[in-house]
Amino acid sequence: xxxxxxxxxxxxxxxxxxxxxxxxxxxxxxxxxxxxxxxxxxxxxxxxxxxxxxxxxxxxxxxxxxxxxxxxxxxxxxxxxxxxxxxxxxxxxxxxxxxxxxxxxxxxxxxxxxxxxxxxxxxxxxxxxxxxxxxxxxxxxxxxxxxxxxxxxxxxxxxxxxxxxxxxxxxxxxxxxxxxxxxxxxxxxxxxxxxxxxxxxxxxxxxxxxxxxxxxxxxxxxxxxxxxxxxxxxxxxxxxxxxxxxxxxxxxxxxxxxxxxxxxxxxxxxxxxxxxxxxxxxxxxxxxxxxxxxxxxxxxxxxxxxxxxxxxxxxxxxxxxxxxx
Amino acid sequence: xxxxxxxxxxxxxxxxxxxxxxxxxxxxxxxxxxxxxxxxxxxxxxxxxxxxxxxxxxxxxxxxxxxxxxxxxxxxxxxxxxxxxxxxxxxxxxxxxxxxxxxxxxxxxxxxxxxxxxxxxxxxxxxxxxxxxxxxxxxxxxxxxxxxxxxxxxxxxxxxxxxxxxxxxxxxxxxxxxxxxxxxxxxxxxxxxxxxxxxxxxxxxxxxxxxxxxxxxxxxxxxxxxxxxxxxxxxxxxxxxxxxxxxxxxxxxxxxxxxxxxxxxxxxxxxxxxxxxxxxxxxxxxxxxxxxxxxxx
Numbered sequence: 001x002x003x004x005x006x007x008x009x010x011x012x013x014x015x016x017x018x019x020x021x022x023x024x025x026x027x028x029x030x031x032x033x034x035x036x037x038x039x040x041x042x043x044x045x046x047x048x049x050x051x052x053x054x055x056x057x058x059x060x061x062x063x064x065x066x067x068x069x070x071x072x073x074x075x076x077x078x079x080x081x082x083x084x085x086x087x088x089x090x091x092x093x094x095x096x097x098x099x100x101x102x103x104x105x106x107x108x109x110x111x112x113x114x115x116x117x118x119x120x121x122x123x124x125x126x127x128x129x130x131x132x133x134x135x136x137x138x139x140x141x142x143x144x145x146x147x148x149x150x151x152x153x154x155x156x157x158x159x160x161x162x163x164x165x166x167x168x169x170x171x172x173x174x175x176x177x178x179x180x181x182x183x184x185x186x187x188x189x190x191x192x193x194x195x196x197x198x199x200x201x202x203x204x205x206x207x208x209x210x211x212x213x214x215x216x217x218x219x220x221x222x223x224x225x226x227x228x229x230x231x232x233x234x235x236x237x238x239x240x241x242x243x244x245x246x247x248x249x250x251x252x253x254x255x256x257x258x259x260x261x262x263x264x265x266x267x268x269x270x271x272x273x274x275x276x277x278x279x280x281x282x283x284x285x286x287x288x289x290x291x292x293x294x295x296x297x298x299x300x301x302x303x304x305x306x307x308x309x310x311x312x313x314x315x316x317x318x319x320x321x322x323x324x325x
Numbered sequence: 326x327x328x329x330x331x332x333x334x335x336x337x338x339x340x341x342x343x344x345x346x347x348x349x350x351x352x353x354x355x356x357x358x359x360x361x362x363x364x365x366x367x368x369x370x371x372x373x374x375x376x377x378x379x380x381x382x383x384x385x386x387x388x389x390x391x392x393x394x395x396x397x398x399x400x401x402x403x404x405x406x407x408x409x410x411x412x413x414x415x416x417x418x419x420x421x422x423x424x425x426x427x428x429x430x431x432x433x434x435x436x437x438x439x440x441x442x443x444x445x446x447x448x449x450x451x452x453x454x455x456x457x458x459x460x461x462x463x464x465x466x467x468x469x470x471x472x473x474x475x476x477x478x479x480x481x482x483x484x485x486x487x488x489x490x491x492x493x494x495x496x497x498x499x500x501x502x503x504x505x506x507x508x509x510x511x512x513x514x515x516x517x518x519x520x521x522x523x524x525x526x527x528x529x530x531x532x533x534x535x536x537x538x539x540x541x542x543x544x545x546x547x548x549x550x551x552x553x554x555x556x557x558x559x560x561x562x563x564x565x566x567x568x569x570x571x572x573x574x575x576x577x578x579x580x581x582x583x584x585x586x587x588x589x590x591x592x593x594x595x596x597x598x599x600x601x602x603x604x605x606x607x608x609x610x611x612x613x614x615x616x617x618x619x620x621x622x
Contacts, residue, residue, distance in 0.1 A: 039444030256463030
């Protein structure tokens, strides 16, 4: 960020990128005191709610991970690291983590690739992009429950639309119970998630594409670059900060996937679609192993926070060096 | 805000990528593009169309041909969902949960965002990191302890408890968003007001907050969407069912009588219709708001 040291210097140069934050210093002591008083007052509701409904339960999560809590006993036994030990030895955890990994890789790569291609397609199409943009963004505002229910109908083994369509085009041999087949269920749910996520990527990337220097793209074309090369070497580097931002959002979402799997399969059939989120939920609320379930949930935070912080750093560095997007 | 036609100058310009630089304009590639985009748009809309068509079928037609497109027309499914399926109650509960929580998020986030952007004091940075940590930690990491905490506070299964949770859930993003918004406003305004003798509170209320109206509007729209669509908070913390909103009501409905596809479709339509209407009316604010919130900071 810019560091305008003196308010006079800041006032003299009306640069658009200048931030007001912190640049008020040094102010007269009277102003400082008044600002502190108002600041504490204004920030109080957020801090109270954040501490009570976020910091406190998060600290409690750490406590639950070292006790054997069944949800009833007010003085649960301290078990040290036993929950963590069990976690590393639990084959279901590794299975669920594997599903998380599949989800993260495919669930991030597919929306980004499809989103990039469609947004460039929209960008280079003469008219009607506003209408398409509304349509593509729509799934992003729909509630996960509704999406899960409707895709459940589409996948219905007997009269679902997908099987009917396959039969109609002579591919009847491919029909199956998409959500009931342990080998397929995860990918069926994933396809729904990709359907729901891609529009968001399209809209964000499309806005980033507005800032792309078309002269450079044309120059590359004159130099004989084919469309793929132009996309990879000319367009993509220019939208990289935004691309990384979308990558971060999708990736972190992939770590903490819960809603859509919970709604569509509940982790089944036979744990086939379990991720750490659904497994933690079933341990805590279905078999009342609160301590263990909480430990599992902590694992995701430990894994996802560093990734998010790293990607965010990278995005900021590129933003400052590059397009300023 | 910018109009959606901002795309067009670049797109309409002769230098457009994909245009033939040799002057031989061929319309065919554009038709191909539109055909491809149309197929993608239909694929995107298909589930919504399926909900609408299933809702509008007669119950008999749904029984015979549950997922085909409608050939009969009836509003019976909507009537059933509304009365027997209790979706009228769920809709009312959704409003009771979403409207206050959205107002609180916008109000508190604006206050805190202004502080973090404009009112320096010792310890401010640490407080900001605590708030922003909420953006990184997934909800289910602490949803289990939260359940027992609410129970001991007597807030489990109360409207107040759920509203407070929906509010606090939106504050991390809201504060982050409003802080970025206030940071971009020029310092000169504030200094001028101070020279004119305005107090710090007056500067906030009379000068800065009116300027942040568009940011507050954008935040209100997607906080509303997020809280309306929130699934886990009502499911976990309103287990009794008295205050069940549309999302968890819909989920409960699938478990009970899974064969009643008609009313289920109607319930789904009742759940998504307000969101779709709001989105279509305010789509520019929604997408712009997402962009501003996501790209800044």
